[in-house]
Amino acid sequence: MADDCKRPWEIPDLSRIPTPSLVEEIQRRLRCKREPERRIVLIGPPGAGKGTQAPLLAKEYCICRVATGDLLREAIVSSSPIAKKAREAMDAGELVGDDVVIDLLKEKLKQPQCRRGFVLDGFPRTVNQARKLDEMLGQSNKNLDNAVELKVGKRTIIERISGRLIHRKSGRAYHPKFKPPVVAGKDDVTGEHLIHRNDDNPDLLRKRYDTYNTFTGEVLKYYQSQSKLGKINGDQPVNSVFSDLIKYIRGSDASNKKS
Numbered sequence: 001m002a003d004d005c006k007r008p009w010e011i012p013d014l015s016r017i018p019t020p021s022l023v024e025e026i027q028r029r030l031r032c033k034r035e036p037e038r039r040i041v042l043i044g045p046p047g048a049g050k051g052t053q054a055p056l057l058a059k060e061y062c063i064c065r066v067a068t069g070d071l072l073r074e075a076i077v078s079s080s081p082i083a084k085k086a087r088e089a090m091d092a093g094e095l096v097g098d099d100v101v102i103d104l105l106k107e108k109l110k111q112p113q114c115r116r117g118f119v120l121d122g123f124p125r126t127v128n129q130a131r132k133l134d135e136m137l138g139q140s141n142k143n144l145d146n147a148v149e150l151k152v153g154k155r156t157i158i159e160r161i162s163g164r165l166i167h168r169k170s171g172r173a174y175h176p177k178f179k180p181p182v183v184a185g186k187d188d189v190t191g192e193h194l195i196h197r198n199d200d201n202p203d204l205l206r207k208r209y210d211t212y213n214t215f216t217g218e219v220l221k222y223y224q225s226q227s228k229l230g231k232i233n234g235d236q237p238v239n240s241v242f243s244d245l246i247k248y249i250r251g252s253d254a255s256n257k258k259s
Contacts, residue, residue, distance in 0.1 A: 029062065033062075035061055035116075037063075037142075038116070038118075038119075038145055038146075038249070039117045039118055039143070039146075040057060040063075040120070040145060040146045040147075040249070041119075041133075041144060041147040041148070042057075042119060042120065042121050043148065043149045043150070043216060044150035044151070044152065044234060045157055045209050045216075046161060046205070046209070047152065047160040048150040048151075048234045049152070049238070049241060050122065050150060051121055051171075052173075052238055053150065053241060053242060054119045054120075054121040056242050058118075060246065061116070061117065061119075062116050064108075064111065064114040064117075065118070065119050066105065066109075066118050066119070066120050066123075068122040069171050070171060071101065071105065071108060072096060073170075074104075074108075076090070082100060082104055082107060083104065085100050086101075098126075098129050101123065102132045105120075105133075106136055120133075124219060125215060125216065125219065126215055126218070126219065127218045127219055127222050130219055130223070131222075144228060145252070146230060146248075146249060146252055147220075147223035147228050148230045148231070148232055148248065148249075149230070150232055150241070151233055151234055151235070152235050153235060157209055158202050158206070160175060160178060162200060162201065163175050165185070165196060166195055166197055167194055167195075168192075168195055169192070172187060174187075174188075174194060179238075230248045230252065232245055
């Protein structure tokens with residue numbers, strides 16, 4: 001049975017949702033139908049704001065947000081053959097190979113919410129991964145539209161992540177100053193306790209920041225050579241960063257039409 005031909009008992013009860021919220025969502029979906037498909041990569045060090053901005057872009061353009069961490073968490077409970085390969089690597093304490101991650105991504109992008117495109121958060125991290133992503137898209141005669149770097153200084157990164165609180169099961173992140181939960185110490189969705197990761201400390205963060213710069217510089221050059229790279233000041237309030245992202249993407253659309 002097609003997705004838009006659900007049985008009456010399968011249709012969610014919308015009666016409790018305020019009418020203005022329903023109207024706003026309908027208007028957003030109608031607007032999204034007029035938008036072109038979009039495939040975006042967000043690049044930045046840990047704490048740059050990728051996990052905050054990616055869901056905002058996904059909602060703005062009716063595309064799906066895909067984070068590497070989410071892919072691997074989903075693989076733990078999935079029964080697909082490629083998920084099994086990922087689990088075997090993780091159980092052995094090994095890094096999940098690029099080919100396996102690409103195959104997980106390919107599976108994810110088959111889902112209905114990804115049919116209009118995607119925004120990737122945390123992938124690619126190496127030139128090899130970037131090339132494999134292009135190869136995967138090329139198999140469907142598609143291309144990456146934008147690669148955007150969120151530029152944030154080391155001091156800001158340390159301040160953001162040192163206070164970061166995580167919901168273990170979902171990966172949702174909070175911060176007492178920048179993004180506080182509704183109830184202190186509790187996840188907004190489940191009400192479960194938030195944790196502070198052991199590796200979110202200043203010494204390790206400095207090393208992670210330096211590692212990011214070492215490996216990601218080549219990725220930035222790769223996308224620069226394709227004229228797809230944009231740079232956004234991520235050391236701003238969330239709304240300002242999002243506004244700059246939208247301006248850059250709109251500007252990129254206009255440039256592509258001229259060319």
